[in-house]
Amino acid sequence: MITVKNVTKVYQSGDIKVDALKNIDLSINDGEIVVLLGPSGSGKSTLLNILSGLDSIDQGEIVINDQEISSLNQVERTKFRRNNLGFIFQQYNLLPSLTVFENIEIGAQLSKNPYEIKEIMNLVGIEAHINKYPYQLSGGEQQRVSIARAIVKKPNILFCDEPTGALDEETSKEVLSLIQRLNKDLKTTIVLITHNPSIAEIADKVITLNSGEIVNIKNQIKK
Amino acid sequence: MITVKNVTKVYQSGDIKVDALKNIDLSINDGEIVVLLGPSGSGKSTLLNILSGLDSIDQGEIVINDQEISSLNQVERTKFRRNNLGFIFQQYNLLPSLTVFENIEIGAQLSKNPYEIKEIMNLVGIEAHINKYPYQLSGGEQQRVSIARAIVKKPNILFCDEPTGALDEETSKEVLSLIQRLNKDLKTTIVLITHNPSIAEIADKVITLNSGEIVNIKNQIKK
Numbered sequence: 001m002i003t004v005k006n007v008t009k010v011y012q013s014g015d016i017k018v019d020a021l022k023n024i025d026l027s028i029n030d031g032e033i034v035v036l037l038g039p040s041g042s043g044k045s046t047l048l049n050i051l052s053g054l055d056s057i058d059q060g061e062i063v064i065n066d067q068e069i070s071s072l073n074q075v076e077r078t079k080f081r082r083n084n085l086g087f088i089f090q091q092y093n094l095l096p097s098l099t100v101f102e103n104i105e106i107g108a109q110l111s112k113n114p115y116e117i118k119e120i121m122n123l124v125g126i127e128a129h130i131n132k133y134p135y136q137l138s139g140g141e142q143q144r145v146s147i148a149r150a151i152v153k154k155p156n157i158l159f160c161d162e163p164t165g166a167l168d169e170e171t172s173k174e175v176l177s178l179i180q181r182l183n184k185d186l187k188t189t190i191v192l193i194t195h196n197p198s199i200a201e202i203a204d205k206v207i208t209l210n211s212g213e214i215v216n217i218k219n220q221i222k223k
Numbered sequence: 224m225i226t227v228k229n230v231t232k233v234y235q236s237g238d239i240k241v242d243a244l245k246n247i248d249l250s251i252n253d254g255e256i257v258v259l260l261g262p263s264g265s266g267k268s269t270l271l272n273i274l275s276g277l278d279s280i281d282q283g284e285i286v287i288n289d290q291e292i293s294s295l296n297q298v299e300r301t302k303f304r305r306n307n308l309g310f311i312f313q314q315y316n317l318l319p320s321l322t323v324f325e326n327i328e329i330g331a332q333l334s335k336n337p338y339e340i341k342e343i344m345n346l347v348g349i350e351a352h353i354n355k356y357p358y359q360l361s362g363g364e365q366q367r368v369s370i371a372r373a374i375v376k377k378p379n380i381l382f383c384d385e386p387t388g389a390l391d392e393e394t395s396k397e398v399l400s401l402i403q404r405l406n407k408d409l410k411t412t413i414v415l416i417t418h419n420p421s422i423a424e425i426a427d428k429v430i431t432l433n434s435g436e437i438v439n440i441k442n443q444i445k446k
C-alpha cells in the first residue's frame with residue numbers, strides 16, 4: 001500500500017523556483033495498476049520519483065508498506081528502494097561501461113529469487129544483444145534493457161516512466177502484456193507514466209496531473 | 224536532393240558484427256516530407272545518421288545537393304552538416320553545461336538568418352525554462368529544446384529522430400504542425416523517423432525498414 005498525504009515538492013536552485021507538486025493526496029493499493037497521465041511538464045516524473053524515494057519532498061508524508069519513507073535519509077531510502085522497488089527510467093539510465101547482460105545482472109543480484117536473465121531478455125526480444133554496450137544499441141533496445149533490469153528482480157512495486165516511449169506498436173504491446181503478467185502472476189503493484197491514453201486501459205486507476213496538481217482520479221475495470 | 228546508391232553499413236567491434244543497413248537505394252526530392260517507419264532495431268536511426276553524414280558507410284554512395292558526402296572526411300562532413308542540416312536527436316543530445324537559451328543559441332549562430340530564439344522557444348512552449356540547465360527539465364521539455372535548436376537555424380534539410388516520442392498528444396500536434404510549416408513556408412526538406420504510423424500522414428513518401436532493408440516505399444498525397 002502506498003499512501004501520499006498532502007505532499008508538496010519545490011525545485012529551488014538560484015533564481016529557479018518551480019512548484020513541481022502541490023498538495024498531492026493519493027493512495028495506491030497492493031496489486032493495483034495505476035496509470036499517471038498529464039501533459040509534458042505536469043509533474044509525472046517528479047511524482048514517480050518521490051513515490052519511489054528517489055527524490056525528497058518539502059512537505060507532507062509518504063508511506064510504503066507501513067514504512068514512512070519520507071522520514072528516511074538518502075542512504076535508508078536507497079536501501080529500501082533496492083530491496084522492494086523496480087524502476088524503468090524515462091531516460092533508461094543504463095550503466096555505459098557494462099554490457100547488456102551485466103546491466104540486467106545488477107538488477108538480478110538485488111533479489112533473492114530473480115527471474116533467469118536470459119529468459120527476461122528473451123521476453124523483451126534483446127537476447128541477440130547480450131554482449132553489447134549501451135552505445136551499441138538502438139533507442140528502443142536500450143529501453144528494453146532498462147525494462148529487463150527492473151523486472152528481473154521481481155519487485156514488490158514496479159515504477160515505469162514512459163516504458164514504451166521509444167518502441168513501435170508491436171514491441172509496446174509485448175512490453176505491456178509482460179507488465180500485466182507480472183501484475184497478474186506476482187501481484188506486483190504497477191505505477192506507470194504514459195502520455196498515450198490508450199495504454200491507460202490496462203489500469204485499475206487513472207490519475208491525471210496538470211501543473212503539479214491532481215485534477216482527476218478515475219477508477220475503472222482493468223482489461 | 225538526396226540520393227543514396229547501394230549503401231551498406233556494418234557495425235563491427237570485437238566479436239560484435241551487425242549488418243545495420245543492406246543495399247539501400249533511395250532518393251529524396253527537395254521540399255519533400257519523408258517518413259521512415261519500422262520496428263525497433265530495424266536501422267532507422269542508422270539510416271538517418273548516414274544520410275546526414277553523422278556516420279560513415281562501408282559501401283555505396285550518398286549525394287546531397289550535388290555534394291558526394293560519402294567521400295568527405297569527418298571534418299568536411301561536420302562542416303557540411305553545420306551549414307546545411309538540422310538534427311533532432313532521439314536522445315536530445317543537449318549540452319549539459321549550457322542553459323536552454325545557450326543550447327538553442329548554438330544552433331542560431333550556425334545560420335546567417337536564424338529565427339528569433341525567443342520566438343522559437345515560444346512556438347514549442349519552453350520560454351518559461353529559458354535559464355534552466357537540461358537536468359532541470361522534464362523529458363518532454365528537453366525534447367522541445369532539441370527541436371528548437373534544430374529549427375532555429377532554418378536548415379535546408381531537417382532530420383528528426385522520433386521528435387515527439389516524449390510528448391503528449393497536444394504538444395506532439397504543435398510540434399508536427401511547426402515542422403509542416405517549415406516545410407510549407409521555407410521549403411525545408413524533412414526526413415522524420417517515427418514509430419507512430421499516424422504521424423506518417425503528413426508525408427509525401429513513407430519508407431518502411433525491416434532488419435536493415437527497405438521493404439516498402441509508398442508515395443502519398445501529404446496532408
Ligand SMILES: Nc1ncnc2c1ncn2[C@@H]1O[C@H](COP(=O)(O)OP(=O)(O)OP(=O)(O)O)[C@@H](O)[C@H]1O
Nearest residue numbers: 136138139140141234241263264265266267268269
Ligand atoms: N555502434 C553499434 N554497434 C553495434 N551495433 C549497433 C550500433 N549501433 C546500432 N547498432 C545496431 O544496429 C541496429 C539498428 O540500430 P538503429 O539505432 O538504426 O535502430 P532503430 O530502427 O533506430 O531502432 P529504434 O526504433 O529502437 O530506435 C540495431 O540492432 C542496433 O543494435
Ligand SMILES: Nc1ncnc2c1ncn2[C@@H]1O[C@H](COP(=O)(O)OP(=O)(O)OP(=O)(O)O)[C@@H](O)[C@H]1O
Nearest residue numbers: 011018040041042043044045046359361362363364
Ligand atoms: N531539477 C529541477 N529543477 C527545476 N525544475 C525542475 C527540475 N526537474 C523538473 N523540473 C520542472 O518540474 C516540472 C515537472 O517536471 P516532470 O519531469 O515531473 O514533468 P513530466 O510530467 O514528467 O513531463 P514529461 O511528460 O515532459 O516527461 C517541469 O516543469 C520541469 O521543468
Ligand SMILES: [Mg+2]
Nearest residue numbers: 045090361362
Ligand atoms: Mg517525465
Ligand SMILES: [Mg+2]
Nearest residue numbers: 138139268313
Ligand atoms: Mg532509433
